[in-house]
Amino acid sequence: MGQELLSFCPTEAKRLLWIVGMLFALILVLQHLELPYGSNLSSVLTAGQVPVEKNSSFRARDPSSTVNMVGNESVSNGLDDTATHPFHEIANNNKTSDLVSDGSGGSERTLEIDEDEDESGSLVKENATDITLSEERTEKGSNTTDPGGNENTGFPTTPPPAYPPVNPSLNTSPVVVETDVGAPIISVDSNVPLVEKDQTPSSEKTDKSEQLHSGLNETGKDSSVPRVPVVNKVPEVSTLEVYTISDMNKVLHHSWTSYHSMIPQWSSPADQEMQDAASQIENAPIIKNDPNLYAPLYRNLSMFKRSYELMESTLKVYVYREGQRPIMHTPVLKGIYASEGWFMKQLEDHKRFVTKDPQKAHLYYLPFSSRMLEERLYVQGSHSHKNLIEYLKNYLDMIAGKYPFWNRTGGADHFLVACHDWAPSETKKYMAKCIRALCNADMKEGFVFGKDASLPETYVQNSKNPLRDLGGNRPSKRSILAFFAGSMHGYVRPILLQHWENKDPDMKIFGRLPKSKGNKIYVRHMKSSKYCICAKGYEVNSPRVVEAIFYECVPVIISDNFVPPFFEVLKWESFAVFVLEKDIPNLKDILLSIPKKRYLQMQMRVKRVQQHFLWHARPEKYDIFHMILHSIWYNRLHRI
Ligand SMILES: *[C@@H]1O[C@H](CO)[C@@H](O)[C@H](O)[C@H]1NC(C)=O
Numbered sequence: 001m002g003q004e005l006l007s008f009c010p011t012e013a014k015r016l017l018w019i020v021g022m023l024f025a026l027i028l029v030l031q032h033l034e035l036p037y038g039s040n041l042s043s044v045l046t047a048g049q050v051p052v053e054k055n056s057s058f059r060a061r062d063p064s065s066t067v068n069m070v071g072n073e074s075v076s077n078g079l080d081d082t083a084t085h086p087f088h089e090i091a092n093n094n095k096t097s098d099l100v101s102d103g104s105g106g107s108e109r110t111l112e113i114d115e116d117e118d119e120s121g122s123l124v125k126e127n128a129t130d131i132t133l134s135e136e137r138t139e140k141g142s143n144t145t146d147p148g149g150n151e152n153t154g155f156p157t158t159p160p161p162a163y164p165p166v167n168p169s170l171n172t173s174p175v176v177v178e179t180d181v182g183a184p185i186i187s188v189d190s191n192v193p194l195v196e197k198d199q200t201p202s203s204e205k206t207d208k209s210e211q212l213h214s215g216l217n218e219t220g221k222d223s224s225v226p227r228v229p230v231v232n233k234v235p236e237v238s239t240l241e242v243y244t245i246s247d248m249n250k251v252l253h254h255s256w257t258s259y260h261s262m263i264p265q266w267s268s269p270a271d272q273e274m275q276d277a278a279s280q281i282e283n284a285p286i287i288k289n290d291p292n293l294y295a296p297l298y299r300n301l302s303m304f305k306r307s308y309e310l311m312e313s314t315l316k317v318y319v320y321r322e323g324q325r326p327i328m329h330t331p332v333l334k335g336i337y338a339s340e341g342w343f344m345k346q347l348e349d350h351k352r353f354v355t356k357d358p359q360k361a362h363l364y365y366l367p368f369s370s371r372m373l374e375e376r377l378y379v380q381g382s383h384s385h386k387n388l389i390e391y392l393k394n395y396l397d398m399i400a401g402k403y404p405f406w407n408r409t410g411g412a413d414h415f416l417v418a419c420h421d422w423a424p425s426e427t428k429k430y431m432a433k434c435i436r437a438l439c440n441a442d443m444k445e446g447f448v449f450g451k452d453a454s455l456p457e458t459y460v461q462n463s464k465n466p467l468r469d470l471g472g473n474r475p476s477k478r479s480i481l482a483f484f485a486g487s488m489h490g491y492v493r494p495i496l497l498q499h500w501e502n503k504d505p506d507m508k509i510f511g512r513l514p515k516s517k518g519n520k521i522y523v524r525h526m527k528s529s530k531y532c533i534c535a536k537g538y539e540v541n542s543p544r545v546v547e548a549i550f551y552e553c554v555p556v557i558i559s560d561n562f563v564p565p566f567f568e569v570l571k572w573e574s575f576a577v578f579v580l581e582k583d584i585p586n587l588k589d590i591l592l593s594i595p596k597k598r599y600l601q602m603q604m605r606v607k608r609v610q611q612h613f614l615w616h617a618r619p620e621k622y623d624i625f626h627m628i629l630h631s632i633w634y635n636r637l638h639r640i
């Protein structure tokens with residue numbers, strides 16, 4: 001029919017084609033503008049063979065997930081970092097309102113069990129209605145502020161994941177317990193496609209999605225994309241629903257081998273020094289062991305040691321002096337977000353790594369506090385981060401206008417250290433090229449392997465003495481098999497409690513513990529348990545990971561897609577246990593299946609790795625301050 005038309009009546013055919021073309025353009029534009037129609041349109045698009053989801057090899061969990069994935073792609077391909085996650089934002093907003101309505105803002109309540117849970121359960125419930133009511137508003141709002149990205153219609157407000165029923169015997173899915181030496185305890189799910197299998201499709205997807213976006217630039221939407229000087233290849237596109245630690249290892253290695261660094265607008269002596277350092281690390285002298293560094297903890301001890309030494313002898317950071325307190329330059333040293341504050345304070349105080357001459361710097365620090373940003377600028381009940389993001393953008397514009405350094409690399413040699421839950425979404429657009437050290441290191445929230453760093457969340461109760469109560473019982477005095485206590489944040493913890501609260505005397509799994517002075521009850525449990533369960537809350541991170549290490553309890557991380565701290569150098573499988581969220585019903589079996597010998601080995605390693613997670617009044621070699629800085633340095637080196 002079309003061909004007939006074409007041959008008989010060319011002008012009509014052209015007009016028809018033009019109309020069809022316009023219709024498509026309209027659909028594409030609509031898809032970007034109108035969330036509610038996202039999924040319908042995407043099916044129209046599939047029918048129309050627009051190359052979006054046809055070749056998505058994503059494992060779709062529900063019909064809307066392709067739509068989500070398109071959103072994710074936009075995030076990870078760096079063209080369009082506007083995709084937001086209304087669900088997370090709402091949950092987070094909720095968290096803050098709780099936090100504030102609670103009146104203390106997190107840092108004061110030193111007596112509470114668990115500042116991870118700055119709020120009481122009842123408050124959460126009260127706000128639940130608020131969440132649903134405001135959802136539409138948030139989505140609409142983000143349409144106008146975030147052109148292009150927000151296809152996240154699939155995110156339900158109430159956490160839904162299809163978890164197995166309470167009866168563990170029904171759960172036939174294999175369990176993943178990842179350990180290095182002790183051989184997989186139960187075999188890895190062979191249905192989970194490994195990253196490699198998906199790599200070809202994922203690069204294709206990036207291309208297609210680029211096409212999609214370039215078709216849209218006529219609407220002027222992309223004018224909001226920040227200054228990006230040189231094209232660079234994005235290391236990895238999220239393709240799995242859930243990444244196990246070994247998947248993450250693959251993604252990390254892929255990012256190291258596949259990244260093509262961007263060329264700075266001009267080169268500086270510091271670039272050359274970085275390049276020299278990178279090649280020295282690559283050719284590091286082989287070290288089998290070291291009195292201070294226990295080899296099995298590291299991916300590659302030789303490289304880590306060399307890199308650390310070169311950091312000490314080479315690295316100079318320029319700290320921008322601009323910016324008004326308290327959002328800039330004001331470290332908060334207590335509470336669950338304290339790591340960003342301690343880092344800021346120790347970098348600025350301890351001049352060792354700081355240079356006053358920005359020409360000499362290898363890295364540039366944007367000294368803001370995500371905690372203070374939220375406290376000062378978030379409008380209660382607004383469910384919007386717009387003004388927070390705006391604040392950071394204005395700061396960047398000022399920095400980029402006043403100094404040449406930001407534009408030189410598009411921010412690739414700039415970094416930020418931010419622990420608040422919202423930091424990933426606040427920084428994902430205008431600071432996309434920066435090295436972001438984030439507590440909320442979530443693969444599904446735009447964490448980029450090989451560029452971003454996982455910042456440990458440390459709950460500091462006593463800023464004068466951050467090492468109070470350090471340590472725990474020796475293994476023979478750890479009578480509790482597994483311990484968890486905390487408020488019911490997020491969807492994982494209710495499942496954990498449903499299966500294990502008051503079910504088994506070996507499993508001390510609680511909701512929130514009663515208050516006790518100095519968290520005594522909580523601390524006592526941590527010190528006398530073999531395994532400490534670190535279940536995610538609203539976000540993937542939890543202060544429990546560092547707490548477990550602090551109290552010498554083997555961490556059991558239940559938080560899918562959480563990238564653990566210092567992942568680029570530490571071999572986490574050697575001292576921690578990772579249990580997928582879906583395997584919660586098998587938790588006890590998993591823990592019992594770890595041989596005693598293996599447990600003792602892991603516990604000993606937890607003690608050896610502890611030094612990397614401790615704050616000292618004055619920074620000490622290999623402590624958490626140096627490790628955070630090292631993560632940033634090491635990531636930058638891999639992109640030189
Ligand atoms: C859209 O993008 C293409 C390719 O990048 C470019 O050639 C064209 O000028 C752009 N159009 C507008 C209106 O920006």
Ligand SMILES: *[C@@H]1O[C@H](CO)[C@@H](O)[C@H](O)[C@H]1NC(C)=O
Pocket residue numbers: 281282283284286299300301302303
């Ligand atoms: C560690 O890195 C060095 C330097 O690149 C390399 O020669 C060595 O083989 C690596 N060791 C291991 C165990 O991977």
Ligand SMILES: *[C@@H]1O[C@H](CO)[C@@H](O)[C@H](O)[C@H]1NC(C)=O
Pocket residue numbers: 227400401402403404407
């Ligand atoms: C950096 O780029 C921005 C945007 O292109 C521009 O406004 C700014 O003046 C540039 N900065 C410098 C120092 O040239």
